Amino acid sequence: MSETLVREKTDDATINTAAVERAITSAHQALGGRQKADGHWIFELEADATIPAEYVLLEHYLDRIDTERQAKIGVYLRRIQGKHGGWPLYHDGGFDLSASIKAYFALKAIGDDIDAPHMARAREAILDHGGAARSNVFTRFQLALFGEAPWSATPVMPVELMLLPRKAFFSLWNMSYWSRTVIAPLLVLAALRPKAINPHKVSVRELFVQPPEDVKDWNLGPFRSKWGHVFKHVDTVLRPIVPRIPRKIHDKAIQAAIDFIEPRLSKGGLGAIYPAMANVVMMYRALGVPDNDPRVETAWQSIHDLLVEKEDEIYCQPCVSPVWDTGLSGLAMMEAATGPRATKRDETIEALKRSASWLRDRQILDVKGDWIVNTAPDLRPGGWAFQYENDYYPDVDDTAVVGMLLHRLDPEGNKEAIERAREWIIGMQSTNGGWGAFDIDNDMDFLNHIPFADHGALLDPPTADVSARCVSFLAQLGHTEDRPTIERALAYLRQEQEEDGSWFGRWGTNFIYGTWSVLCALNIAGIPHSDPMIQRAVAWLKRMQREDGGWGEDCASYEGAASGQYKESLPSQTAWAVLGLMAVGERDSDAVKNGIQFLAQAQDEHGEWHEEPYNAVGFPKVFYLRYHGYKQFFPLTALARYRNLGDSNTGRVEVGF
Numbered sequence: 001m002s003e004t005l006v007r008e009k010t011d012d013a014t015i016n017t018a019a020v021e022r023a024i025t026s027a028h029q030a031l032g033g034r035q036k037a038d039g040h041w042i043f044e045l046e047a048d049a050t051i052p053a054e055y056v057l058l059e060h061y062l063d064r065i066d067t068e069r070q071a072k073i074g075v076y077l078r079r080i081q082g083k084h085g086g087w088p089l090y091h092d093g094g095f096d097l098s099a100s101i102k103a104y105f106a107l108k109a110i111g112d113d114i115d116a117p118h119m120a121r122a123r124e125a126i127l128d129h130g131g132a133a134r135s136n137v138f139t140r141f142q143l144a145l146f147g148e149a150p151w152s153a154t155p156v157m158p159v160e161l162m163l164l165p166r167k168a169f170f171s172l173w174n175m176s177y178w179s180r181t182v183i184a185p186l187l188v189l190a191a192l193r194p195k196a197i198n199p200h201k202v203s204v205r206e207l208f209v210q211p212p213e214d215v216k217d218w219n220l221g222p223f224r225s226k227w228g229h230v231f232k233h234v235d236t237v238l239r240p241i242v243p244r245i246p247r248k249i250h251d252k253a254i255q256a257a258i259d260f261i262e263p264r265l266s267k268g269g270l271g272a273i274y275p276a277m278a279n280v281v282m283m284y285r286a287l288g289v290p291d292n293d294p295r296v297e298t299a300w301q302s303i304h305d306l307l308v309e310k311e312d313e314i315y316c317q318p319c320v321s322p323v324w325d326t327g328l329s330g331l332a333m334m335e336a337a338t339g340p341r342a343t344k345r346d347e348t349i350e351a352l353k354r355s356a357s358w359l360r361d362r363q364i365l366d367v368k369g370d371w372i373v374n375t376a377p378d379l380r381p382g383g384w385a386f387q388y389e390n391d392y393y394p395d396v397d398d399t400a401v402v403g404m405l406l407h408r409l410d411p412e413g414n415k416e417a418i419e420r421a422r423e424w425i426i427g428m429q430s431t432n433g434g435w436g437a438f439d440i441d442n443d444m445d446f447l448n449h450i451p452f453a454d455h456g457a458l459l460d461p462p463t464a465d466v467s468a469r470c471v472s473f474l475a476q477l478g479h480t481e482d483r484p485t486i487e488r489a490l491a492y493l494r495q496e497q498e499e500d501g502s503w504f505g506r507w508g509t510n511f512i513y514g515t516w517s518v519l520c521a522l523n524i525a526g527i528p529h530s531d532p533m534i535q536r537a538v539a540w541l542k543r544m545q546r547e548d549g550g551w552g553e554d555c556a557s558y559e560g561a562a563s564g565q566y567k568e569s570l571p572s573q574t575a576w577a578v579l580g581l582m583a584v585g586e587r588d589s590d591a592v593k594n595g596i597q598f599l600a601q602a603q604d605e606h607g608e609w610h611e612e613p614y615n616a617v618g619f620p621k622v623f624y625l626r627y628h629g630y631k632q633f634f635p636l637t638a639l640a641r642y643r644n645l646g647d648s649n650t651g652r653v654e655v656g657f
Helices: 017-033 050-062 067-079 097-110 117-128 137-145 159-163 177-192 226-238 247-264 274-286 294-304 322-336 345-361 396-409 415-427 445-449 464-477 480-496 511-524 532-544 555-559 571-583 590-602 630-647
Strands: 307-309 314-316 616-619 623-627
Touching (some): 017 345, 017 590, 017 630, 050 067, 050 314, 067 314, 097 137, 137 177, 159 177, 177 247, 274 294, 322 345, 322 396, 345 396, 396 415, 396 464, 415 480, 464 511, 480 511, 511 532, 511 571, 532 571, 571 590, 571 630, 590 630
Antiparallel strands (some): 307 314, 616 623
């Protein structure tokens, strides 16, 4: 264990209750000041260089280039370049080949001289790591669209996949929501094989170790199992067969893709995620649909809505997170307004009533999403999506968080919305007792071994963090008839615990996030704090605490690095740890006191916290996220919870979050 990890050493005298109260008041005011007039919150959601680089290339693909905008994106891309010469997947991370290729390509398209020092360093690093031929599948598709690599560089993905029923081996319905929405337009592109307009004729052949036409094998692995070798052979067998598929079937499959896509188009964009949106815009161009067609205009605008513009730089978000931000901000504000020492309670409740109204208006009640195909045809909708608009794809995590907020705020006034959410979440439980984010039993793992799935995230299986949130919501509601559902989930969570006592965090970094999520669920579900499962988790969290009283975890823990550790303490991670510990009776432990002290001291004069490291994940090892709101609402929740438990007669957390 690192010498920087703390041993319990603090006593009651070191906690300055007045300082804690000042921190709560200041943070409460700061977070409240970020609320929109209609009641919702939204914070930036940042990924790596990939999305802004792809946006630059999309403008060049379409010849819809905004020079001023691209110049500002260039400022952003240069700023986040790593010391290793390339671009990482998260703050201060290691070199990533595919992100670096896209960033280099984008900067060259923007107009950077390839002999400029930053470009020369990037090119050298890319070539040292095998060059563009060794990039991931999505990068090779990008290169093929620009004519920089042959289409043989991409895996066989015939558009005829759109015709397969759910029971078929390679059916899109067996894949996750994000895979379906990204793949459907990509299959059309692969079938039509268009080429970017690329008006400036930008080429990156210098990123290949050998000329792309001389590359013999574009899919060298590494493969995650023997299935990878099997599917590579299948890919080889299919290559000469696919061109011989009758034209009638081919055209029918393209139409099937369009028929899948168009009902799911909205102001939020297809799937409300950038890759799907961009693929749709390129697909329509390939189909000859003019740019002033309403479908194209809607898709194009949805992409622009993702741009974050600062004074001198711009980046593109992978999606937006207003429902998630509003639910979590609302819970933090609610915690701060609770208890005998809370100030501005009435004002906060009135503000949160606006939040509740905004959220109720976005509950999805009349669109049956893809779950109707994936095993639950009779389940009434009742969930919330992550984004402003994504009606086909609500998720149980957002739904549980919003449900807990509405229940805590006004259980009677929000009764109908809460009940519809409860019904939908119960219906979305998977066979093993857990919950995936968007789908039921989406766990056909062999699909993660096909050549197309080199990112290893084609699926949406149940995970501990999402399952814990569902348990927390259902247990907070307290319906006796829901106990069998909760018990199945508790058995799943018990089985998922790691040997060291932690839980894996699929959607937040990482084991600290997962462990916090599960401990909150175990507490509200009534599991005794003396249960060995809980005690192992408590011991693990205490071992991970750092010398300064905080916690931090490196995104590299998804890549095999030690779990629960980082070179610095982070406000969001520290808040998760102390919230988890307080949930299971550790409010007065030295570990919690040290963590609370760290949070109070790390706050700035404006009532906010700062952290550069990323705190979440899209696809482990491939795509990471930085929620800018996490460093604000989680520390406030933790500080207010600490105060409120001290004032409580029971000292027990009575809510699921």
